[in-house]
Amino acid sequence: MSELPEGVERRPFDGDDRLATRGEPVYGEPTAAGWRAWDARRSKLGAMLETGMDVGLAGGERVLYLGAASGTTVSHVADFAGPTYAVEFAARPARDLLDAAASRPRLFPLLKDARKPETYAHVVEPVDVIVQDVATRGQAAVANANATFLDDDGRLLAAIKARSEDVTAEPGDVFEAALATLEEQYEIVETARLEPFHEDHLGVVATPR
Amino acid sequence: MDVALTGEPFTEGRARGAMNDDAWFAGLDPGDTEAAAERVRDGSAAAPDEWPTLAVDTDFAESEADYYDALHDATMHATRAAVQKAERAGDRQLVHAVRAMDDCERTANEIAERVQEWAGSLFEDAGTGVDGARELAERDPATPTERRVVALAERVVDLDDEAEELRAYIERTAPEVAPNLAALASPVLAARLIALAGGLESLAKKPSGTIQVLGAEDALFAHLRGRAPSPKHGVIFTHEYVRGTRPEDRGSAARALAGKLAIAARGDHYRGEYNPEIERQLEERMATIRARGDGNE
Numbered sequence: 100m101s102e103l104p105e106g107v108e109r110r111p112f113d114g115d116d117r118l119a120t121r122g123e124p125v126y127g128e129p130t131a132a133g134w135r136a137w138d139a140r141r142s143k144l145g146a147m148l149e150t151g152m153d154v155g156l157a158g159g160e161r162v163l164y165l166g167a168a169s170g171t172t173v174s175h176v177a178d179f180a181g182p183t184y185a186v187e188f189a190a191r192p193a194r195d196l197l198d199a200a201a202s203r204p205r206l207f208p209l210l211k212d213a214r215k216p217e218t219y220a221h222v223v224e225p226v227d228v229i230v231q232d233v234a235t236r237g238q239a240a241v242a243n244a245n246a247t248f249l250d251d252d253g254r255l256l257a258a259i260k261a262r263s264e265d266v267t268a269e270p271g272d273v274f275e276a277a278l279a280t281l282e283e284q285y286e287i288v289e290t291a292r293l294e295p296f297h298e299d300h301l302g303v304v305a306t307p308r
Numbered sequence: 309m310d311v312a313l314t315g316e317p318f319t320e321g322r323a324r325g326a327m328n329d330d331a332w333f334a335g336l337d338p339g340d341t342e343a344a345a346e347r348v349r350d351g352s353a354a355a356p357d358e359w360p361t362l363a364v365d366t367d368f369a370e371s372e373a374d375y376y377d378a379l380h381d382a383t384m385h386a387t388r389a390a391v392q393k394a395e396r397a398g399d400r401q402l403v404h405a406v407r408a409m410d411d412c413e414r415t416a417n418e419i420a421e422r423v424q425e426w427a428g429s430l431f432e433d434a435g436t437g438v439d440g441a442r443e444l445a446e447r448d449p450a451t452p453t454e455r456r457v458v459a460l461a462e463r464v465v466d467l468d469d470e471a472e473e474l475r476a477y478i479e480r481t482a483p484e485v486a487p488n489l490a491a492l493a494s495p496v497l498a499a500r501l502i503a504l505a506g507g508l509e510s511l512a513k514k515p516s517g518t519i520q521v522l523g524a525e526d527a528l529f530a531h532l533r534g535r536a537p538s539p540k541h542g543v544i545f546t547h548e549y550v551r552g553t554r555p556e557d558r559g560s561a562a563r564a565l566a567g568k569l570a571i572a573a574r575g576d577h578y579r580g581e582y583n584p585e586i587e588r589q590l591e592e593r594m595a596t597i598r599a600r601g602d603g604n605e
Contacts (some may be wrong), residue, residue, distance in 0.1 A: 182360075182376060190391045191483040191582070197388055205376055207383040209348070210390040212476070221330045221353035222383070224360055235479070248356050262548060 103148065105158030106179025106278075110134045118145055119180035123202040126171050126195075135148055139296045141256030142172040143232050146296035152304055153289050155254050156180075161226040163248050165241060166233035170199030170206075176230060177206035184223045186211050188233075213241050216248065225250050231257040236264055239280035242305075246284040246300040249307050261299040270299045277301070281302045284308060332382065333368045344382035399485045399508040401543075405478050406499035416441075420464045428455050430460045436444060438468050440445035458469050487582040488572035492590065493547060498545050501569065512577035519573070520544065520566035544569070549594050564593045 103118075109119040112129045118137040122153060125249040129136045136229070139145040147154055159181045167185035171190040177183040177199075187193045193210050194229045200206040205269035211219045212232050228246050233241055238259050249255065259277045261270035293300040309324035313426055328334065330353035336343055337433035360372045420441045427434035430453065433442050441464035449455035475496065481496035486508055489498035504522040511519070521528050523542030530536040541550055541562035553561040568590040575583055 154519045163311050182409055189480055189483045191487050193387055194391045197384065197391065200380075200384060204380050208387040209383055210387045215352060217352045221351040222348055222359070222379070224358055225356050264418070291438045 104154075104156035104179050107137070107148070107158070107175075108134070110136075112136045114194045118148060120175045122174065122178035123215045125174040125199045126169065131147070134151060135178075142175065143228055143293060143297055143300060143302065144172050144176065144256060146293040146300075147256060147258070147291070147304075149296065150291055150293065151217050151244040151290050152302055153179075154256050154304060156228065156256075160228045161224065162230060163223055163226045163245065165229065165231040167208070168232070169194055169195035170208075172230075172232065174199040174203065175207065177203045180228070181205065181296040182224070183207065184209060184219075185221060187211050188235075191208075205297075214244060216245050220247070220248060223248055228251045228274065229253070229255045229257075232254065234260050234263045242281055243284040244308055251307060253289075253307060255281075255303070255305040257281075257303040257305070258293065258297070259301040259303060260297075261301070274301045278303070281305060327352075328362060330354070331357070331359055331362055333359075333363055333378070334366075336368065338368055338378060341381050341385050344378070345386035345389060346387040348382050370583075399502050402478065402481055402485050402499045403503040403507065405474050406496065406503050407480070409471050409474035409478065409496075412467045412474060416464050416467035419460060423457060423461045423464060426460070430454055430457060438464055441465060442468075448460070457574045486573070486576040487580070488586055489569065491584075492568060492572045492587055493544070495544065497543065497546055501573075506535065506544065508573065508577050512573045514570065516563075516567040516570035518561050519570050521553060540567075551589075553594075553598060557597050557600055560597045564590065564597060568593075 102177055107118060107120055109116045110131060112119070116221040118139065119134040121133055121136055121144045122135060124130050124135050128138060139149040144154075158179045162176055162180045162183045164173045164176060164183060164185045167187040170185065173183060173185045174195070185196060185200065185206060185210045187196055188211070190210060193208065196208045198209045207222070209219050209222065214237070227250055229242070229245055229249055231238070231242055231245075235241070238257070242255055242257055259274060261268070264273045264277065276291075278290065282285065282302065284307065286308055287303065287305050289304040291302045293302050310312055332342065332347045332351050336347065336357065340399055359444070360375045362377040363369040364371060369378060372563055420438045423441045423444060423528065424434060424436050427440075431444070432438060432447050444458060444461040445465045447454070447458050449458045469600050476596040478499050479495045482498045483490040486498050486502065493501065501519065501522060502508050505514055521539050521542045522544070524539040527536060527539035531538045540559040544550055544562060547565060550558055550562050572586050575586070
């Protein structure tokens with residue numbers, strides 16, 4: 100199992116050791132002694148850490164988070180990372196994202212379309228890590244479009260959701276197609292299915308070409 | 309990241325960046341959050357840059373920490389304003405949008421067929437469908453006749469692009485108008501259901517049996533006249549829970565989904581708050597229904 104980033108620890112909650120970060124609670128997660136449990140079932144990045152993928156996070160990185168939704172995962176990321184840019188396309192979840200960002204001065208919420216990086220390139224600086232969890236068609240294309248933000252020695256941590264691409268196709272086929280597209284811009288370092296935490300999701304670690 | 313401060317390894321970026329007018333803070337008064345928010349919302353740049361360093365170099369901020377504080381204020385302000393504005397969009401707009409999207413798609417396909425017919429008589433390698441029209445629209449017409457065919461193909465491209473724009477608009481607005489329906493059914497299916505019912509309020513007042521067959525009115529009335537079996541599902545067939553369930557169990561799946569959609573529509577209309585419990589219950593029910601198939605094999 101690879102090491103956890105600084106600021107992420109396994110802490111006991113009701114007798115179970117669970118991933119946790121330090122920060123204001125966001126979504127009613129259990130807390131203990133200033134730590135808040137990070138539920139791998141509600142977070143693909145949490146699942147990637149939980150399954151021992153080599154995400155290469157040390158803590159303190161500059162992060163661009165695509166598909167921040169209500170801020171569940173990005174709030175944990177902001178707890179251990181440096182400046183964190185959270186892009187979300189839909190207004191309703193962005194309302195909750197604002198609540199998560201209110202107590203995190205280095206979490207920057209942006210109501211933008213991740214398919215159009217030019218609409219936030221005037222705000223987002225080059226980053227060390229892109230975390231991607233967008234549930235739309237063309238997930239690999241989104242990662243490619245945003246490669247411009249990633250430093251040469253940076254990393255892409257993406258969760259590909261098979262059902263978002265094609266509900267009728269075999270997840271294995273969908274993943275293969277997505278990886279082929281990703282390889283236009285990235286070198287794939289590692290992939291792993293995120294079961295049992297998330298069904299039909301593929302975790303991907305990649306570096307820019 | 310400190311490397312950028314020295315200037316050397318990033319000479320190219322810095323030379324361009326030294327006066328990068330694309331920056332959200334370019335020319336702004338550091339205290340003017342209102343103007344900053346507007347720039348965050350409406351600005352753009354071809355590529356990112358070392359904005360924190362630039363902000364300090366151009367005296368917008370005293371330090372990186374100072375810059376990030378200003379950025380936090382500006383992004384919070386911009387996003388809050390945009391969220392408030394978007395949430396005022398109503399279900400009527402959604403109904404118009406989903407109908408317009410269908411119109412665009414249908415018309416694009418119809419004209420693409422005409423283009424294909426016509427282009428086949430002029431060009432050797434004319435493709436089919438909307439994709440074929442897209443290729444054709446790129447051509448340089450050599451004769452007045454070809455000009456008409458290419459122009460027609462361009463109309464197909466425009467319509468197809470607009471259908472995509474409308475889909476994006478629906479994906480953005482449906483979760484605000486009907487958070488539970490959009491979560492349970494997908495934004496586009498949620499919009500279709502609202503359109504078929506004639507509005508969110510009337511959808512919220514329909515029994516689940518009606519929601520189950522919305523969009524299958526022809527089959528339903530044939531059944532009511534005694535000429536056909538009862539339809540198991542209407543537009544909700546496009547949902548993975550129905551389509552992805554084996555045919556013997558699709559009736560059960562459609563009934564379970566329609567039941568939760570009815571609850572979701574009522575939650576959206578009367579409370580307007582997202583309730584993850586509905587989705588969880590449906591997942592549980594679907595697991596039971598799908599387990600039937602697994603046991604028999």
